[in-house]
Amino acid sequence: MQNGHEVIGEPDGADYIVISTCGFDQDREQRSYGIVSDYIRQYAAVAKVIVCGCLASINPELFDSSKVTIIGPRELDKFNRIFQPRINIERISGGMVNERFINKGYGFLNAYYLQICQGCINHCSYCAIKKAKGDVKSKAPEQLIIELENAIEEGYRCVMLLGDDCGSYGADLGTNLADLLNTIKDYDIGININYIHPRQFQSLYPLLHPRTLERIEFMNVPIQSTSRRILDLMNRPYDANDIFKIIHEIKSKYQHIFFETHIIYGFPSETREEFEDAFRAADFFDSVIFFYYTDRKNVSASRLKGKIPTAEIMQRTETILNHPRFRIKHGNDHPPVVLLGYELNTTDDIFRSIANSLPHSDFTSFNQRSSS
Known part of the structure; x- marks a missing residue:
């Protein structure tokens, strides 16, 4: 305008x-x-x-x-x-997201959305976004602080830091996310972070000032799997148990922080046991969001052997739907909650999504499947 x-x-x-x-x-x-x-x-x-x-x-x-x-x-x-x-366009800063363009059950409607970087330093085997956006390109800290100060003057009391991986921030500038967060801590504003790669989360956590952790309100740390074997195939070099320990340590001192994670299920060669083990994430995270795996164009994971049959993806989806903490949408439930990362009005919607996205799917409603 x-x-x-x-x-x-x-x-x-x-x-x-x-x-x-x-x-x-x-x-x-x-x-x-x-x-x-x-x-x-x-x-x-x-x-x-x-x-x-x-x-x-x-x-x-x-x-x-x-x-x-x-x-x-x-x-x-x-x-x-x-x-x-x-x-x-490159000089246009962030702001409040128009309510017409955000999922009200998920988004932070009152936050100032501040994109701190695009791209990342990671090389996940399943990710096509890396091919679209490339290596990390960070905004200068000075520019971000100016935008933040303007947002506070406009009355914002929380900021959502955005990036394909906020943990990659500053790698191209000789700085890092911890330095940025430790600067923001001195401002009267709540900090929300979407997303931070677990490997960067591990390395940056010891660098955070206690006051910074007091300011943080929300953080999405997508572990994607609890199986070290699957994480190796994903080219994500960390152990989920180490992430759990850090989350537990933070939560013991800063209970107010809401931690969210993502899980990819049905990754090539993933066993039923490896899939079911991922529910352990709900013991540490407040929200665990599941996404079923699909091949993406020109990524190395698409060439892996052991693709999970669509019928098995359907069965695993039913397991998620039957989890005692499953909710169809974000709501006011006491955490932890287990969700599916799709626009759902009914449970049938996820099976339609699978049927449309994966080969050789015979869709029947969840009610029919449950009663058969």
């Missing part, structure tokens, strides 16, 4: 329609593709459709370049050429 453009509530009457896509997994890729296809069909004749986000780089062949403009995460300067702004 500072550039003289008006954001309107409906696509009718728009000159430009900007669609941010996600290529994290097959479910989100298909949903993104469906949304883009619908908008092309309805509006491409009267508006310029711009497709951005990770999927624009992960799988650009999905989109007809004669009908859309494709802008990958490392091509944001294209927006400057299209809109000829007074303020270039």
Whole structure:
């Protein structure tokens, strides 16, 4: 809006329609593709459709370049050429997320969203986002502090630090996340972190000032598996038990911190025992979110042997649904809670997602499966 453009509530009457896509997994890729296809069909004749986000780089062949403009995460300067702004996109800071664009059951509606970096220093075998965003590119600490001070002046009392891996922050600048957090601690604002790779979490934790830990309200540390064998296949060099020990130590002193984690189930060659062991995460984390594994384009995990049959993925999903702490959505339940990382209104929705994302799926409703 500072550039003289008006954001309107409906696509009718728009000159430009900007669609941010996600290529994290097959479910989100298909949903993104469906949304883009619908908008092309309805509006491409009267508006310029711009497709951005990770999927624009992960799988650009999905989109007809004669009908859309494709802008990958490392091509944001294209927006400057299209809109000829007074303020270039790279100079636009964070802010409160528009309520229309956030899952109210999950997001932090009152937080100031501050992106501290893009990309990461990791090389997870299953991740296509790394290929889309590349190595870490961090904002200068001085710039972040200016943005933070402006947010506080505007009345914000909590900040959400965003990054593909906040733990990678500063590796390209000769600094690190602990230094940044230990600076932010002196401001009257709660700190939320989404996400931090467990390996970086291990190395940065001893560097955090006690006052910093008092300021932290939320942290997502995605362990992805509790099996060291599976973590090795994922190219994630840490032991989940070491992460559990750190979480336990922090929680013994700072009970207010809400810890969340992610688990990928059905990774190639994962045994039923390795899958079930992952529920131990609920003994340490306040929220454990499960995602079923899907192959992504041009990543090494897609070439691994021992792919888990879709029928077994369905069975493991039922195990998650039957967990005593399972909840279909974030709510006011006392933690820990176990969730699935998908937009669900009913339990059938997850089985439809699996049926659409994985080969050779015969979908039957959860109620039918449970009663059979």
